[in-house]
Amino acid sequence: xxxxxxxxxxxxxxxIDGVKLCNLTPKEFEEIIDFxxxxxxxxxxxxxxxxxxxIFDGKPNIDFLVLNGQKxxxxxxxxxxxxxxxxxxxxxxxxxxxxxxxxxxxxxxxxEFLKPxxxxxxxxxxxxxxxxxxxxxxxxxxxx
Numbered sequence: 001x002x003x004x005x006x007x008x009x010x011x012x013x014x015x016i017d018g019v020k021l022c023n024l025t026p027k028e029f030e031e032i033i034d035f036x037x038x039x040x041x042x043x044x045x046x047x048x049x050x051x052x053x054x055i056f057d058g059k060p061n062i063d064f065l066v067l068n069g070q071k072x073x074x075x076x077x078x079x080x081x082x083x084x085x086x087x088x089x090x091x092x093x094x095x096x097x098x099x100x101x102x103x104x105x106x107x108x109x110x111x112e113f114l115k116p117x118x119x120x121x122x123x124x125x126x127x128x129x130x131x132x133x134x135x136x137x138x139x140x141x142x143x144x
Contacts, residue, residue, distance in 0.1 A: 019098035020058030021081070022088040031137035032056065032081075039074070041066040041106045055102050058088075066104045066111055073134050074105050075117040080136060083143040092122055 021032065033052045040048040054061040067074055078099050081087050089095035100115035133142065 016094060016098040016101055018058060019087065019089045019095060021056040021086055023086055028137065028139050029053075029056070031139070032086075035077075035137055036065075036067065039067040039069050041068045060102060064102050064104050066106055068106050069134070071105050071107060071112065071114060071117040072121070073132075074103075075099075075114050075121050077134050077136065078103075078114070078118055079121045080140055080142060084140050086140070096122070 021029065024032065033049055033056070036052050037045060037048045040052075043051070048065070051060070051062050051065055055065065082089075082092065082095055087095055089098060096115050096118050099118055100113055103114055104111045105114055106112075136142070
């Protein structure tokens, strides 16, 4: 996976560099950081919060952050950021590439990519997941 990570990082670095969260108050930005920091697989809370803030501000200090949880639930949460107009990205493809480059999910002790699951959610126009959806911050609503 290291070789693939390097390929993804090099291949996508040009067009994903401009992706960041937008249309958020400082309080909402903090709520998003809190939401994802609670899902981080490892690292101190201060390090995780700093890394998330840098990723979401478009100036990442790390290549990617590993999150715990179910792929479909995590991908659904990223889909909701996009559907609620909280993401500044050229288009959905660039956004999916950004999520794929900046985040991974830990599944049964194995680190996996989110893009295939996120792509399926975009295609299905947000068909509800089979499992319970994550509780999003109050300002972020589930949209179809």
